[in-house]
Amino acid sequence: MAATYKDAGVDLDIYAESMSRLPRLMHRTFTPRVIPSDGGFAGLFQLDFEGKLFARKYTDPVLVSGTDGVGTKLKIAQQTGRHSTVGIDLVAMCVNDLLCTGAEPLFFLDYVAMGRDDPQRLEQIVQGISDGCVDADTALLGGETAIMPDMYGEDDYDLAGFAVGVVERKKLIDGKMIGEGDVVLGLASSGLHSNGFSLVRKVIADADLTWDDTPEEFEGKSLADVCLQPTRIYAAALRAVAAHYRVKQVIHGLAHITGGGFEENLDRVLPGKVDAIIEPHAWQIPTIFQWLQKTGGIETAEMRRVFNMGIGLAAVVSEFYAASIASQISDLGIPCVPIGKIVGGTGIVRYAD
Secondary structure (H helix, E strand, C coil), X not given: CCCCCCCCCCCHHHHHHHHHCCHHHHHCCCCCCEECCCCXXXXXXXXXXXXXXXXXXXXXXXXXXXXXXXXXXXXXHHHHCCCCCHHHHHHHHHHXXXXXXXXXXXXXXXXXXXXXXXXXXXXXXXXXXXXXHHHHXXXXXXXXXXXXXXXXXXXXXXXXXXXXXXXXXXXXXXXXXXXXXXXXXXXXXXXXXXXXXHHHHHHHHHCCCCCCCCCHHHCCCCHHHHHCCCCCCCXXXXXXXXXXXXXXXXXXXXXXXXXXXXXXXXXXHCCCCEEEEECCCCCCCCXXXXXXXXXXXXXXXXXXXXXXXXXXXXXXXXXXXXXXXXXXXXXXXXXXXXXEEEEECCCCEEECC
């Protein structure tokens, strides 16, 4: 009998069904700058709007790009069969990085690799990606779904994302404006976000707990509920601040607080002549971090290095505008408080305690 692709583990009829479920999830994210090209080999996007009403009229645009994944948080989604939110994490991890340059996210591409084709599961994954793109106001312009038996287990999959944004060169946020007296604002995370999950999974496994368990600290929520909380996207908050201060550059630096914490993320935008002093008691540490530290017996220094500890984005702003900016962001539903100060130094991040 002649060998077929289906015999090798890839059914092209099922793949076609999977692909037929995705266009609607893409189209809901399209902006007027997307040039429709369904069935084409690449997505098309025009940098500016047609007509005068919404035209950006760029004078010196800089394109910004970034790529990322979700990490071993995917293992929890796979073990619990809950696939509809990890796509939000994928978008957030890429878009939040772009935002740190002052860029407006334009479009997003995804790559999904699976051990076997499963149209329903793929639809759930891409639903999350689509939801994240809507939240970030960015277009899901295209993607790739690869079915790779033997490379992945039957129920395994991996995700990668790629985002592109644009910023006027004069509005580029690169940390050069950071100076002594500036205030560090902390924008609250939604929880663990998408870092440190190898340690999270070890703590839970070592404690002989399952994802269905509901420690009393979480008030009825399961470990899966808490750990799969999707990463917060900060696009709308930063867009609102930029719209409020159209002339002044009130944000001097932005850092996406991911793996490495403050010390290995905020320091990336500090000039060599200043330090950032972080006051660790300036915000309430979310319950999930307290529970992990207690359950796993983790040292505070390790917690700070691995996790965001409740702050997903740090904004270094002019002291004069700090209170107003914090109020604007908090009014949008993202708690935002002063968590530190910029002082003379050598370009490092230090804790006050």
